[in-house]
Amino acid sequence: MRCPHCGRDTVIFDSDSNTYVCQVCGAVVDERPAYQGTEGFPKNNTTPRNSGALTHRVHDHGVGGTEIAGSFKAHLRRGRSWVRANSEIKVDKRDRKLKKALQWLNEYLKLLDPPTPVRETAALLVREAVKDKNFKENTVRKIIVAAIYLSYKINKQPRSAKVFCSELNIEDGYLWEGIRLIREAVKDVKLTHEHYDPRYYIGFITHRLNAPPVVETLANSIASSAESYGFLSGKNPASLAAASVYLAGIISNNKRNQLEVAETIGLTDVAIRNAYDSILRNLDIDVLL
Missing domain, CATH: 1.10.472.10 (Cyclin-like)
Incomplete structure (x- = not known):
């Protein structure tokens, strides 16, 4: 498997995140690899059944039935008789x-x-x-x-x-x-407010902007530098992330205007401008426009 971004054959499978990642540029090549095997489960303690990976998105965790996509009648017109049998599975x-x-x-x-x-x-x-x-x-x-x-x-x-x-x-x-x-x-889930690292927002912003991978890489580098200098304390992580993406776009010649970047995460261009100015002052970056 070759990386579509850098073209090298250095793609590995990361079992922790279940993704294929390039070792050189860090790009995520595939975040939803197909499950290649099968797992056997007993159905009604009599009939064996083959199934894919378990999922919580079906009432029986995918063991007793499978979600049917599309029109039921359309499946029958195409001769897919298994659809009728599957639809008649009794639900408690x-x-x-x-x-x-x-x-x-x-x-x-x-x-x-x-x-x-x-x-x-x-x-x-x-x-x-x-x-x-x-x-x-x-x-x-x-x-x-x-x-x-x-x-x-x-x-x-x-x-x-x-x-x-x-x-x-x-x-x-x-x-x-x-x-x-x-x-x-739900008593055992932690629902308290948390202060997130700006880097958690950067991937979302660059995806919404359809920006090239270099913008995300540079934005993460800028956010990491801000963290190393202790600049993240007390700041809005969303505005810092958006400002980092905006600055990365300028540096990499993939510039987007401040309002366009702000709208991807529900902020105003004023918030982006203030965070952008703070980054330039604290990290001693000179941008020639």
Whole structure:
């Protein structure tokens, strides 16, 4: 496997993050490698069944059934008789509400397309929050939205609440109400506010800007330098990350205007400008425009 960015055959598999990474430039070549094997599970203690990796996004963890994508009738017209057999798998009464909640969760995940760890953590939160509860549909959807938002934070990929809500076209209060419900239902999850490193935001910003890898590399280097000089203390990590990306774009000749960078993370251009000026002063960087 060759790296598409530097062209070298130095790509390795990182088992900790389940990704293929280039050893030279650090680019993530594939963050969702296909599962190549099979695992056998007993179904109803009589019929053996082959399945892929376990997932929390299905009510039975993927052991007893498989989610069917697309129209049920369209599958039958194409002669896929297995669809009918799969759809008729009985679901316990206690799991019906959970099955529906996870189906709604998967609908939201298709819109956001987050990494697999974020998907699985969100599914776990939803399971804990709606387990043995009799919530109405609107309440369950609030919990689902909040679970995805918190899952990003738990997996060290925090999102701006403003940007997250705009992506799903919901009000801020809708999200905060869901977080309150999860806080009441899930006792063992840490939901306190955390001060994140700006580097946790940089990948998200560069992805939204469709910037080349060199911009992300330089921005991380700038953020690391700021940390080594003790400049991160008491600063807004999101604005520092956005300013680092803006400065990296200037240095690498991939410049984006301040408003464009600010909008990717729900900030104003004034916030970017202030953080940018602070970085230039503290790190003694001269930018010739």
